[in-house]
Amino acid sequence: NAGVTQTPKFRVLKTGQSMTLLCAQDMNHEYMYWYRQDPGMGLRLIHYSVGEGTTAKGEVPDGYNVSRLKKQNFLLGLESAAPSQTSVYFCASSYSDSYNEQFFGPGTRLTVL
Amino acid sequence: EDQVTQSPEALRLQEGESSSLNCSYTVSGLRGLFWYRQDPGKGPEFLFTLYSAGEEKEKERLKATLTKKESFLHITAPKPEDSATYLCAARRVPGTYKYIFGTGTRLKVLA
Numbered sequence: 001n002a003g004v005t006q007t008p009k010f011r012v013l014k015t016g017q018s019m020t021l022l023c024a025q026d027m028n029h030e031y032m033y034w035y036r037q038d039p040g041m042g043l044r045l046i047h048y049s050v051g052e053g054t055t056a057k058g059e060v061p062d063g064y065n066v067s068r069l070k071k072q073n074f075l076l077g078l079e080s081a082a083p084s085q086t087s088v089y090f091c092a093s094s095y096s097d098s099y100n101e102q103f104f105g106p107g108t109r110l111t112v113l
Numbered sequence: 114e115d116q117v118t119q120s121p122e123a124l125r126l127q128e129g130e131s132s133s134l135n136c137s138y139t140v141s142g143l144r145g146l147f148w149y150r151q152d153p154g155k156g157p158e159f160l161f162t163l164y165s166a167g168e169e170k171e172k173e174r175l176k177a178t179l180t181k182k183e184s185f186l187h188i189t190a191p192k193p194e195d196s197a198t199y200l201c202a203a204r205r206v207p208g209t210y211k212y213i214f215g216t217g218t219r220l221k222v223l224a
Contacts, residue, residue: 043202043212045212052185058211072148090156100162101147101159102147102152102159104158
């Protein structure tokens with residue numbers, strides 16, 4: 001089992017460029033999440049999904065879009081990157097509502113110049 | 114406003130010197146208090162979930178406890194490999210999937 005994987009690991013963008021971060025899990029989990037982690041702040045939820053074909057906004061959704069076309073994949077898109085989106089992005093998944101400890105990926109470090 | 118506060122921000126211990134990390138929370142309708150360990154450059158790794166006041170869970174040198182206002186992560190006779198950032202998170206009432214994370218305690222255990 002690979003668990004939760006994220007690609008890419010690092011990325012540098014210029015302001016206004018777009019990109020997609022890919023998250024994949026092989027644990028057959030229903031729920032998937034995207035977080036960002038910034039110095040001095042706790043992990044903040046961007047978007048989440050409670051199953052294939054569903055998405056919902058989290059705490060800081062502005063400037064991001066997501067899609068969950070397949071159960072095992074959760075994509076995070078930045079349409080027009082801004083320096084404020086410089087952060088480390090983590091994807092996570094959990095099995096169900098009852099067993100809701102989250103399993104995290106290794107993260108993507110994104111820098112927007 | 115729902116909030117999770119961890120203290121101290123950083124802690125240095127000598128190997129074998131036991132201590133406790135604190136996680137204070139003000140969350141309406143708590144549906145789980147989670148502890149995670151995060152090593153530099155990696156994602157958080159799940160340690161424990163506590164659901165009700167008085168509950169305790171143990172794993173090796175770590176023991177997590179929960180009261181109605183705070184949770185403690187007790188580290189007994191720590192080793193250098195316990196050095197990491199420890200995060201706590203609170204989950205709100207059923208039906209919402211918002212996990213509120215604290216900013217973590219950076220633990221350094223010196224040999």
